[in-house]
C-alpha cells in the first residue's frame with residue numbers, strides 16, 4: 001500500500017523538499033562513482049509531480065518517463081529503494097535491473113524511451129474503463145516527447161474511446177539541449193485540443209495552483225468524462241542529465257528566482273518549516289547511507305525474461 | 311587519434327567534399343555536438359546543411375530517405391542504437407524497398423549512424439545491441455565500425471561512395487579507443503581484404519599455424535583481439551581473428567578460408583545469443599566445411615541488459631569468457 005501525500009500546505013512542502021534534497025544529493029554524489037549509468041534530475045519541477053499526484057487515489061496508475069525520480073517519490077515510492085536502484089543494489093526498486101530510468105513499482109511505470117509510454121498508458125486507462133474500476137491514469141511527458149508520432153496516435157485513441165487518463169505535459173522549455181523553439185511548431189495545448197481533449201494550462205511553480213488545476217481535471221476524468229490534459233510550463237534547474245548544460249546561465253538564474261520551494265515554504269509557520277527541513281534532510285541522509293550499506297545486486301538474481309519451454 | 315575523432319573527422323571531410331551531404335539528428339548543434347559528440351563542430355562549419363531535429367526517430371529517418379530520393383546524401387544520427395526500433399518501418403518497408411521496386415531506377419544513398427552496446431550502466435533501453443534484427447533485410451546494408459585501420463574511411467565510403475541505404479553501427483565503448491593502424495602493430499600481422507568495406511584478418515606475428523578461428527565485429531572485435539593476444543602468450547593457443555566491417559549482406563570468404571586450416575570456429579557478439587549473427591556465420595561455415603567443424607557461439611545472455619554493474623557484467627561477454635571458451639575448444 002502506498003501512502004499518498006495529503007494535500008495540506010505542510011505536506012505539499014515536505015514532498016517537494018524530499019524530491020529537491022534527494023536530487024541534489026544524486027547530482028552531488030555522481031562524481032564519487034557510487035552510481036551506475038546516468039540520471040535525469042527533477043530539480044525545479046517539483047511542484048508538478050507533487051501538485052498533480054496529490055490528487056491520486058488508491059489504485060490510480062502513474063506512467064512516467066526518463067525523468068522519473070520526482071514522479072516516483074511523489075507517488076509514494078521509497079526514497080531508500082530509489083537511491084539503492086541508482087547504486088545498483090539488490091534492495092533497489094527493481095533490484096538493479098532497471099536503473100534510474102526504468103522504475104516499476106506497484107502501479108508506477110517508467111521507461112527511457114520517449115513517447116513509447118503513452119500508448120500503454122492509454123491502454124491501461126482503457127482496461128480500467130472496460131473493467132469499471134474508478135482508477136484513472138496519470139501520464140507524464142515532456143515537451144520534447146511531443147516530437148514522437150505515437151503520442152498523437154495515442155491522443156486520438158484516448159479521445160475516441162473516452163478513456164480515463166490525465167495527460168500531464170511538463171514543458172520545461174527544453175528537450176535535452178534543444179530549446180522548444182527549435183523542436184516544436186505550433187502551440188502545445190492545440191495538440192490536445194485537436195483531438196477534443198480539454199486542456200488546463202498554467203505557467204507557474206505554485207504547487208497549490210497546480211494542485212487545484214489537477215484536482216479539477218482529475219475529477220472530470222474520474223467522473224467518466226474522458227481524457228484531460230494539463231499543460232504545465234516549468235523549468236529544470238539542473239543539467240539535462242549530469243553535466244550537459246548548454247543553457248544561458250542568466251536564463252537559469254531568472255527561472256531560479258521563481259523557485260517552487262520557497263514559494264510554498266514561506267506559507268508555513270517558520271518553526272514548522274524548519275522542523276520539516278530537518279526531517280527531510282535526515283530522511284535523505286539515511287536513505288543514501290542505508291543504500292550504500294546494502295549489498296550490490298547479485299547476478300544469481302537474474303531470471304530469464306520468458307519461460308523457454310513452448 | 312581515437313575512433314570518435316576519426317568518425318568526426320570523416321563527417322567533416324564528407325561535408326567539405328560534397329555539398330549534397332546533409333546531417334540530421336537530435337541535439338547535434340554546437341556546443342553540444344550530439345550525445346556522444348560525433349557531430350562536434352559540424353553545425354558551426356556547415357550551418358546550412360546540419361539540421362537539429364525534434365525527437366522524431368521515425369520521422370527523421372523517413373525524411374532522410376526522401377532527401378536521398380531527391381539528390382541529396384542524408385546522414386541521420388540516431389542518438390542511441392536502441393531508438394532504431396522506432397525507425398524500423400522507415401528502414402525496412404521504405405528505404406530497403408525503393409531501389410528494387412523501381413527496377414533500379416531510384417537509389418537511396420542514406421546513412422543512418424547509431425551507437426549500440428552496453429557497459430555503461432544505462433539499463434535496458436539504452437544499452438542494447440539491436441543490429442541483429444536488421445541483418446538479412448534485403449536491400450539494406452549493415453556495417454559495424456571497429457578501432458582498426460581506418461574507421462573514418464569506412465564511414466566516408468558509406469556516405470560518399472554507397473548509393474544504397476546503410477545502417478552504420480558504432481559502439482559507445484569504441485569512441486574512446488585509439489585507432490590501431492595496420493602498419494603500427496608489431497605484435498599482430500593484420501591483413502585487409504575487400505574494397506569499400508574491409509574484412510580484417512589478424513594473427514599473432516610469427517606464430518605457429520593457427521588452431522582456432524575467432525570472428526567478431528565492432529567493439530567485440532577489440533575484446534577478441536585482446537583475447538587472441540593473451541591466448542598466445544599465456545596459453546600457447548594460436549588463433550586467427552577475422553573481423554568483418556559489413557555484416558549484411560553476408561559475405562565472409564576470409565573466414566571460410568581460415569576455417570579450412572583450423573576446423574574450429576568461435577563467434578563472438580554482444581547481441582543476445584539466440585538467432586544472432588553468430589548463428590548465421592555458423593550456418594555458412596557448416597555449409598562449407600560440414601561435419602569436420604567444431605564450433606561455439608559466445609554472445610550476451612538472452613535477457614535485457616540490466617543497469618547495475620555486476621548484473622550487466624554477467625550478461626555481456628568479456629575477454630575472460632573468450633579465453634575460457636577457446637581453451638575448452640582446444641583441450
Ligand SMILES: Cc1ncc(C[n+]2csc(CCOP(=O)(O)OP(=O)(O)O)c2C)c(N)n1
Nearest residue numbers: 067112113114142143144145174175176393
Ligand atoms: C525515443 C527516444 N529518443 C531520444 C531519447 C533521448 N532523450 C532522452 S531525454 C530527451 C529529451 C526529452 O525532452 P522532454 O520530453 O522535453 O523531457 P525533459 O528531458 O525535458 O524532461 C532525449 C532526446 C530517448 N530517451 N528516447
Ligand SMILES: [Mg+2]
Nearest residue numbers: 142143172174
Ligand atoms: Mg523538456
